[in-house]
Amino acid sequence: MPRGERPLGPEDTALLRFAGDLRRLRDQAGKPSYRELARRANYSPTALSDAAGGRKLPSLALTLAFVRACEADPASWTRRWRELAAEHTQPLHPNTPYPGGAPFTETDAKRFFGRECLVEQVVESVRAKTVTVVFGASGSGRTSLLRAGLLPALDDAVVVTPGQDPVRDLAAALAEIFENTTASRLAQEFREDPDHLRLRIRQHRPGLVLLVDDFERALDADDFVAAVTRCPHVVLSVRADERRRWHDKGVDAAEITIEPMSADQVRRAITEPAAKIGATVETAVIARLVADAANQHALSLVQQALVETWRRKRGMTLSLAGFEESGGIEHVVAQSAETFFAGLGEADQRVARQLFLRLVSVPRNGIVQRRNRLLDVDARLLGLLVKARLVTLTEDGVELTHDALLRWPRLAGWIDEERENLRTHQQLVTAIELWEASDRDPLALYRGVRLRKAKELGEFLTVQERRFVDISTRRETRRSTALIAVVAVLLALVPGGVVYALANERKLTEMSDRALGGKALSQSEALLEQRRPYADKYALVGYAVSPSAEAEKVLRLANAVASGILFTGTPKDDADVVVSPRGEMAAVTDQDGTDRMWGIDDGKAWPGKKFADRHRVVKLAERRAITRDFNGQEHLWAVGDANDVTYLTALPGRFRTLDLSPDGSRLAGKVGASVEVGLPTPDESEYAELYDLSDPRHPRKLPMPVSNPGTVALSQDGRELATGVWNSATGTTTIEFWSIGGTVESAGPAMSQHAYVRGITYSGDGRWLAVEHSSPESVVEVWQRVPSGTPVLRARLDTALRAGARVTFSDDGRVAVVRDNVFEVHQLHASDRPADRLVYVVGHGNSTRAVFRPQNRDFLVRSGGQDPELLPYDLDTDSIIKRMCEKDGARLTDSEWVKSFGEVPRVNVC
Incomplete structure (x- = not known):
């Protein structure tokens, strides 16, 4: 007979109350035996009995196994366990390798990892320029960079943090630097003449570098700004949202932006501090944190999660169990x-x-x-x-x-309560953007149901949004008054109603779903070939009555063609079309052979400014464009939007761009008499160059790790470079990865490919890498990146077409490939499962790279005709249907329905 449980006694502690509630949970589940619980939970009966024993806090995993075996809610018990665990965790040991939520200081320099390239870049800028400005979003680590990165890296430096009285704070920081003076005397000097600081440094500490943190606090203190910006060497840390206020000062300075840490940098920030004191971090913990923090300004959250995991370490190992007990970044937040x-x-x-x-x-x-x-x-x-x-x-x-x-x-609950208002608000924000983009066209204002819903948002509305609603209301009132007057006139003129009937010679009255769907799809395809309207509406009928893979394919294509974005007006036939990385702009060739910028939004394109005479766009990135003139000279431009195009500088003579990072921060190319990208036998006189475009009017040359690669690729943020070098003797291409900062260093193991590599493409998040081989057919291999490890092959996309693939990644693990006039999309998997082909369309692509638009969740692909038309290809069928129904673009007219289907009852497609 099983032994009964030990009585708990008075539940006068949190631990005993926890154990008592576990026992009551078991009673509510019918009081199964611990042997039966063990079978359900996959834990021993003894472990489960101890969990409810009240002597010690069970692990989170054991607690949740107990709860699930009793068929209770694990989420509420997870929160309760963590609240109790906070009272039982070990106190933080003095030798913890992580600072938690606090910024790194100079004493933390030995455990400040992941920003080495950025530190070198700033140090190099300090040597070359008088003023260097480091911009970073709040929480990007500007303070840590100055105190734990730059202060130890520079021979003579001091950190100044301005407060309420910036000049006084400056004097206080320098009083210990200069002899025979006081803070008050220095402050008086600087206020009388800001140039005194420069003179003092030149006389007493000529190598001194001022590191000014949170400089945005002092932008209104003109005497402070004048004093520090005249110094021989100064680094100013400015929050990113204050960039415009800084530019208003008109100070000539090098500008460097703190980008989010890459996956490899986050990994180093996790593992290296622990290794310094002989501790280790389990691979699963590294993978979880890298996935949560890479390419985001989340280092502070990572450090806090690591501190909590450190409290629960096993020996000198930060384990996955301890990490999960701490709750990771989600619990910290x-x-x-x-x-x-x-x-x-x-x-x-x-x-x-x-x-x-x-x-x-x-x-x-x-x-x-x-x-x-x-x-x-x-x-x-x-x-x-x-x-x-x-x-x-x-x-x-x-x-x-x-x-x-x-x-x-708490926020998740608010979102559930306000979900409908949030959807309405999102639509309102989009409507305001369209209204502004159309020069406040009255037709873009709200009316009817949308206006009524917008008025109900109340406190959701900002001042700008409330103004839009008020203007829409006034216009609706005027329209209603005018409509009443018109109806009154019509009623006086027409005594009766108007009735009309639709006729059809065939008088069809019945049709099976399959037959009706097939007929609708055939009609849709016929209209598609003729580029006539209603193709998408017929496709929707076919899909609604008889869903199938073929019907879905036709619906997607018909929707893309119906939503085509035309560049009407000046573009020539078969014009070049270069689309920006997010699909918000495009450069299109005009009749005179000069490229013009176009804005793209809400399914429409509008013309903007032209580049210089007969300049053609080679590469287009965020805020940057590379053009080539009729003499072959390449030039760098700033592109804010379609109407904001500014010439920056000419690139070196005989320079040919190979790649421009999508964020516009780095440029890679070759210099030579005859640069042909991708030749197996490159010209020996050619050589590669790499440039930092932080100061775009003065591109700064960076070390190029490979003298003459056959192909190169830059990551989204320009901080990683991939180079492919062909060895004709062995028939292999070696692909190497380089981390770019002030210097260039290896970013992981090299890959050896037994084929000639013609192209390399990074995904936006750096998780995937596409490599195109030439044999001579085009073969695209997609590799999954592993932090500091060898990439893993996940997909091989073969074709009978010749080389020339153009590869694009989405942000949800899809890859689009364009070869000639074939457009295909595959879903990738981070496992051995082969990639799933989602789209294969012949007649679209036109040898132009497809572009994924995260804001629309679709791909922009070139149509197959001569017109410079872009088709928005959406793979989400439900989204297509919803959008058509919302815009009242799903219903065939009565006459079209009867003409095609006779008297068959109309199908409700929405």
Whole structure:
């Protein structure tokens, strides 16, 4: 007979109450025996009995196994376990290798990893320029860079952090540097003549470098700005959202932007500090943190998660079990958010709730996302949110710091309560953007149901949004008054109603779903060949009544053709079309052979500015363009939008661009008499060059690790370079990866390919790498990147077509390949499962790279005709149907239905 449980006694501690509730949970489940629980939970009966024994806190994994075996909710028990575990964790040992949420200081220099290239870049800039400005979003690590990176790297440097009185703070920091003076005397000197600081440094400390943190606090203090910017060497740290205020100062300076850390940099920031003291981090922990933090400004969150994992370490190992018990970044964020919110007053809580909700969007697919917005909110509260690492201030506005905030239970509950309002608000924001883009065309204003819903948003509306609603309301009132007058006249003239009937010779009355669907698809395909309207509407009928893979294919294609983006007016036939990385702009060749910028939005394109006479765009990136003139000389341009095109500088003579990073920060190319990319036997006189475009008017040459590669590729952020070098003797191409900063260093193991590599393409997040071989047919291999490890082959996309593939990645693991007039899309898998072909269309692509648009979740692909037309190819069938139904573009007219299907009852497609 099984032995009964040991009585718990008075539940006068949190641990005993926890154990008692576990026992009551078992009672509610019918009080199964511990042997039966063990079978369900896959733990021993003894372990499960001890979990409810009340003597020690069981592990999280054991607790959740117990809870699931009793068929209870694991989420609520996870939260409760972590609250209890916080009381039982070990105190933080002094030798912890991570600083937690605090910035790194000079004493942390030996454990400051992942920013070595950035430090070298700034140090090199200090040697070359008087003033160097480092821009970074809030939370990007500007303070850590100055104190733990630059201060130890420079021979003579001092950090100044301005406060309420910047000149006094400057004097206080320098009083210990200069002899025979005081802080008050220095402050008086600097106020009387800001040039005194420069003179003192030249006389007493000529090599001194001033490192000014949070410089944006002192932008209004002209005497302070004048004093520090005249120094021989100064590095200014400026928050990204204050970039324009800095530019208004008109100071000549080198500019460097702190980009989010790459996967390899995050890995180094995790593993190297632990290795310094003989500790190790389990690979699974590294993988989880890299996935959560790579390419985001999340180092502070990573450090906090590591500190909590360190409290639960096993020996000198940071284990996955300890990491999961700590809750990782998600728990850090949720705990910080809850603590912050609980500390606010009732009025501030209401404002904070609205602020959080304004920073999320619920697109058509229903998946909640962060969004970046310009907000008109209380600066004090916004500052508190920034300090708590809950929001980030960027050059474009305000955004939630991390996706984990979307899973903060309180915010998730608010989102569920306001989901419909959030959808309405998202539509309103888009409508305002379109209204502004159309020069405030009255036809773009709201009316009817949309206007009524917008009015109901109330506190959701910003000042700008409320103004749009008010203008729409006034126009709706005027329209209603005019309509009443017109109806009154018509009623006086027409005494009766108008009735009409539709006839059809065939008088069809019945048709099976399969027959009706087949007929609708045939009609759609016939209209597609003739490029006539209604093809998408017939395709929707075919898909609605008889869904199939073929019907889905026709619907996608018909929708793409119906939504085609035309460049009407001046473009010549078969013009070159170069699309920006996010599909928001395109450069198209005019009749005179000169490229013009076009803006793209909401399915339309509008003309912008032209480049110089007969300049053709070679590469187009965010904010940058490379053109080639009729003499073959290449030039660099700044492109803010379609109407903001500014010439920057000519590139070196005989330079030919090989790649421009999508963010416009790095440029790679070759210099030589006859540069032909991808030849197996390159000209020995050629050589490769690499440039940093942080100061675009003065591109800065960087070390090029390979003298004459056959092909090169730059990552999204320009911080990694891939080079392919062909060895004709062995018939192999060696692909190497390089991390780019002030210097260039290896970023991982090389790959050896037993074929000639014609092209290399990075995915935007750096997780995937596409390599095109020539044999002579085009073969595209897609490799999954492994941090500091050898890439793993995940897909091989063969074709009978000749070489010339143009590869594009989406942000959700899809890869699009264009070869001649064939466009195909495959879904990749991070496993041995072969890639799934989602699209294969002949007659589209036209040897132009497809572009993935994250804002639309579709691919822009060139049509197969001579017109410079782009087709938005959406693979989400539900999204296509929803969009057609919302725009009332799904229903065939009565006459078209009867003409095609006789008296067969109409099908409701929405």
